[in-house]
Amino acid sequence: MRIDIVTIFPEFFSVLDVSLLGRARESGLIELAVHDLRDFTRDRHRTVDDTPYGGGAGMVMKPEPWGEALDSILDTESIVIFPSPAGELFTQATAQELASEKHLVFGCGRYEGIDERVVEYAATRARVRLMSMGDYVLNGGEVAAMAMIEAVGRLIPGVIGNPQSLVEESHSDGLLEYPSYTKPAQWRGLEVPPVLLSGHHGAIAAWRREQQLERTRRIRPDLLD
């Protein structure tokens, strides 16, 4: 998979050089490039924003640099993802979908957002999706893009050492995950549930499933609708 990111804060993504995704890049499983939107400006101040037509607070990102940047990146197999408060909710199912794509392009806006014509233009060149992390307000798209890249990247075969850990994780079966424990068996007066020490795999599996259901009912009943 190839991932391209367009942002005015390219240094934000330097963390992607380390950890799992860093190793996935070294092994060639993921090819990633970060592009500074200001490199696609034509004025000496490298301007990327201007006041909104129709008035209103804040600034809007100008379309010209975005058009130049996208023209240098897009191909027929690209899907462009614009993080946006107005986007569809990004979920584990979305991550699963995107993990099978060949080329993801993340357009990270700032200020009050990107001129809408950029989304319209991108849609003439590639598939486009606006994605939201949830009903709260961020200052830009970079945090959202980072979260999506991690959620998608870890699903690519070979990126996670033990693929079995992808099978049982939260939301993969629509439920929250069961609680986990490790040594020591007693810690500060707190015990590990005895069933987990029983070696009875059937009872352990049943207990874990019940824990998932109980947690989901209690914390995220919406997942059971």
Ligand SMILES: CC(C)N1CCN(Cc2ccc(Cn3ccc4ccc(-c5n[nH]c(N)c5C#N)cc43)cc2)CC1
């Ligand atoms: C009336 C008029 C002046 N108001 C103009 C601001 N509107 C909302 C507004 C508020 C802040 C931002 C800052 N921002 C810039 C790019 C950008 C990308 C993603 C997100 C983002 N926020 N929350 C998420 N889950 C996100 C995701 N994914 C936020 C972004 C962009 C847009 C509300 C209306």
